[in-house]
Amino acid sequence: MQNSRQATASPQDAVPFRKLHGAGNDFILIDVQPTDLERDWATKARLLCERRLGIGADGLVLTARTLRDRILLVACFNADGSIATMCGNALRCAAFAAAPDDSSAALRLVMAGVEHQAIVTGGHAEVTAELGTTPQEPLTLGRSGRHLTFEPAHTGTEHFVALVEELDDLDVEGIGRAVRDHPRLAPLGTNVDFVQAVARDELRVRTYERGVEAETLSCGSGAVASFVVARRHGLVDDRPVAVHNQSGSPLTVRPHAQRPETFWVGGPVTVVYEGVLA
Ligand SMILES: N[C@H](CCC[C@H](N)C(=O)O)C(=O)O
Structure with a gap:
């Protein structure tokens, strides 16, 4: 119909x-x-x-x-x-x-x-969005005297996620592109997410998207990948988490009650x- x-x-x-x-x-x-x-x-x-x-x-x-x-x-x-x-x-x-x-x-x-x-x-x-497995190891990158570690999280597509203290002054496109094009991740490359934990139910995320080859205003699979990595580090709980992005309209990520390693992303x-x- x-x-x-x-x-x-x-x-x-x-x-x-x-x-x-x-x-x-x-x-x-x-x-x-x-x-x-x-x-x-x-x-x-x-x-x-x-x-x-x-x-x-x-x-x-x-x-x-x-x-x-x-x-x-x-x-x-x-x-x-x-x-x-x-x-x-x-x-x-x-x-x-x-x-x-x-x-x-x-x-x-x-x-x-x-x-x-x-x-x-x-x-x-x-x-x-379902969490898959990935053979990739974390990747550490040094830039302007700063080291960031990016952890893989496969949420139906490739994501590498770094937990950071502060998001606003980050060179998301420069660092994002360096991770996306890292020889170890060739030929697929990856999307790259930078995450600041604000509270146990609140994250701030900025994403460099492969295929757009730029920072986008929000990314659903990236929001889930960010939740997964933050949870791995004990920074958020298994309940709805607001994921603030560059658009000003947050997404919400929450675990699926019936399906293991599956998450809802809404907004x-x-x-x-x-x-x-x-
Ligand atoms: N923005 C999308 C992700 C696109 C992923 C794509 N850029 C790739 O993996 O090549 C989202 O809301 O999940």
């Missing part, structure tokens, strides 16, 4: 899109037929996400409904055309866009072969505008 938040593109039509952001992480969302997901979207992602020559976004998100299984298939391409195997904010935006208007909804979504749950209530969407979603691709 279509709803007023939904408009499906078919190849011969002008292609409708929506520009949304999930707590400041911004996306172009196009609803397609399931078979269209197989097309090569990398070039389109690069063109559309370009901030001067395109619409501008951190990523391109494609959604397709499988009516029989009632699952929403979601693919996310970073602004540079690379695939994001997990993007918490893209999943939140996709769930919000697919949910019926004016009611709360529970949805199932699949991104990169992994099933996620979603709950949409009003202008808020929450999705699950606001905003539709900025709708349009048709020229």
Whole structure:
């Protein structure tokens, strides 16, 4: 069933899109037929996400409904055309866009072969992220007389997380890029999160995102990775934790009550505008 938040593109039509952001992480969302997901979207992602020559976004998100299984298939391409195997904010935006208007909804979504749950209530969407295993060891980096240790946390995609005393004066892009491009992490690289523990239920996080190759205003899988590393160090408890980011709209991370090593990440979603691709 279509709803007023939904408009499906078919190849011969002008292609409708929506520009949304999930707590400041911004996306172009196009609803397609399931078979269209197989097309090569990398070039389109690069063109559309370009901030001067395109619409501008951190990523391109494609959604397709499988009516029989009632699952929403979601693919996310970073602004540079690379695939994001997990993007918490893209999943939140996709769930919000697919949910019926004016009611709360529970949805199932699949991104990169992994099933996620979603709950949409009003202008808020929450999705699950699973903690995976990673063979990577921590990485210590010296910069301007300061040493930072980055610990791996795989939350559906690669993250390296450093606990810091102070976030505001950090060179997030410089240090983030050095970790992202570290030869030991090639060829995949990583997203990089800097975390300041403010209270046992409050973190501040700044994230350098691979594929955007810049600091973004918020990152869902990064918020979960930050929670996991802070918890590993005994800095937060197993209860909802507010993750403040650069957008001013915090995300909330909380452990899933039924599924081990699974977390909910929630926060606001905003539709900025709708349009048709020229
Ligand atoms: N912003 C996303 C993460 C994107 C990850 C992507 N940059 C990559 O792994 O290549 C989030 O909300 O989880």
